[in-house]
Amino acid sequence: MRQIYLDHAATSPIHPEVLEKMQPIMLESFGNPSSIHTFGREARRILDESRRYLAGTIGATPAEIIFTSGGTEADNLAVIGTALANQHAGKHIITTQIEHHAVLHACRFLEGIGYEVTYLPVDEQGVISINQLKEHLTDQTILVSVMYGNNEVGSIQPINEIAHLLKDHQAFFHTDAVQAYGMAEINVKEMAIDLLSVSAHKINGPKGVGFLYARSGIKLQPSLFGGEQELKRRAGTENVAGIYGFSHASKLALTTREQKTEQYKAFKNEMMSIFEDYNLPYQINGVVDGLPHVFNVYFPKTHIESLLINLDLAGIAASSGSACTAGSVDPSHVLVAMFGKESDRILSSIRFSFGYGTTVEDIHYAAHEIAKIVKRVTAKGNNGGN
Known part of the structure; x- marks a missing residue:
């Protein structure tokens, strides 16, 4: 895999x-x-x-x-x-x-x-x-x-x-x-x-x-x-x-800072473009032009643990930015500070971050897999998990 x-x-x-x-x-x-x-x-x-x-x-x-x-x-x-x-x-x-x-x-x-x-x-x-x-x-x-x-x-x-x-x-x-x-x-x-x-x-x-x-x-x-x-x-x-x-x-x-900055910005744009191709509901947490290698995305009607487990099964390593333990999630203090402790974002957001070894092919493949997973877990949620 x-x-x-x-x-x-x-x-x-x-x-x-x-x-x-x-x-x-x-x-x-x-x-x-x-x-x-x-x-x-x-x-x-x-x-x-x-x-x-x-x-x-x-x-x-x-x-x-x-x-x-x-x-x-x-x-x-x-x-x-x-x-x-x-x-x-x-x-x-x-x-x-x-x-x-x-x-x-x-x-x-x-x-x-x-x-x-x-x-x-x-x-x-x-x-x-x-x-x-x-x-x-x-x-x-x-x-x-x-x-x-x-x-x-x-x-x-x-x-x-x-x-x-x-x-x-x-x-x-x-x-x-x-x-x-x-x-x-x-x-x-x-x-x-x-x-x-x-x-x-x-x-x-x-x-x-x-x-x-x-x-x-x-x-x-x-x-x-x-x-x-x-x-x-x-x-x-x-x-x-x-x-x-x-x-x-x-x-x-x-020595590669400028090159990486442009590359990582392109990665974000590629992911967003693919999400939009799938008509995937999503929102960016923070701003797109912040640190170029950090990309935090809110997927409505999803849940952190389900997303991370399914991403891992698909061979994609990402993070919630929060501390996960068996059966529970400690909400991200950053997202709580930004949106409030009642916001859906704190339990439905994933951080993707890029670096050495990440290729545009990786991003293309990952974005398609992420979109499929989000649609699948959202559909299950809408059907009461059946």
Whole structure:
């Protein structure tokens, strides 16, 4: 059976070139970069070169890059680390209702130890209001954390406007750019971003590695204690092979960014065209021109679990953007924030996401299969499941 992977926003396959580059590092340059002998110095050279390259991709300096185990740790360090280190200036944080759980759960933790958190709502396109952000800023606000591009619906936030608003305010500005990095042009200096999170496995790099950009001068409370790696901000021997693979994956992603953007837009148009050929009722959640690789679609009178099971049986991997367990579905917090908890969309929407290896032939085949499945499960629903 043909297998088509349309869940790249969840994780992406490692690029063969990245794997090829990593293997000799693991086999030959295995030294601890903190060691002073030849093996250690070689590992340190690879680490420093990778750090320098990755810093350059966002307009940062090498010392401003903190390597982590991925996006979750980077988000946690940004949110909790900044809050704990700067609590003398206030205990108020502003974020949004549609953040990744790595940010939302970090904020919940802070609420439990005495911090106040404001969760900004979004409109039906999944975008916050700058005026509402402005209204909630106080002299106690120390951090504003707003994701660059949403992982479920692809909505892009007004990052430049947020930064401009905070220009003369004490609050630091953090953005989770895990989905946007490699797809959007980012320069942290020009955009006045203080903290930014990135993960390698979203751009065809290895799992278990990411980084947090922290502008020079920002104080962070470390979450790990041990050695003095990462300028005493993140203890633990660095994942040299993973970081090197990350840097190569970044090169591949950035050199093909414009090509991918056009290709993924074409994929969306192809899917919509085929859906329309089948006279299939559907609506886009968010906007079509958000993150190019994310395509979240509402199919009226369907149900997430039935759709996902049937898609999987047809060899198509997609996602609901919500947590599914046997016999129940936890509705997507993103769609709830956009449309309300009573909306049919929260239980009838599927996220398709594109990436390395996805072809127009895959999209053509998948769209036809999706349309057939939606018509079939809708018909069953209309007949009471008989």
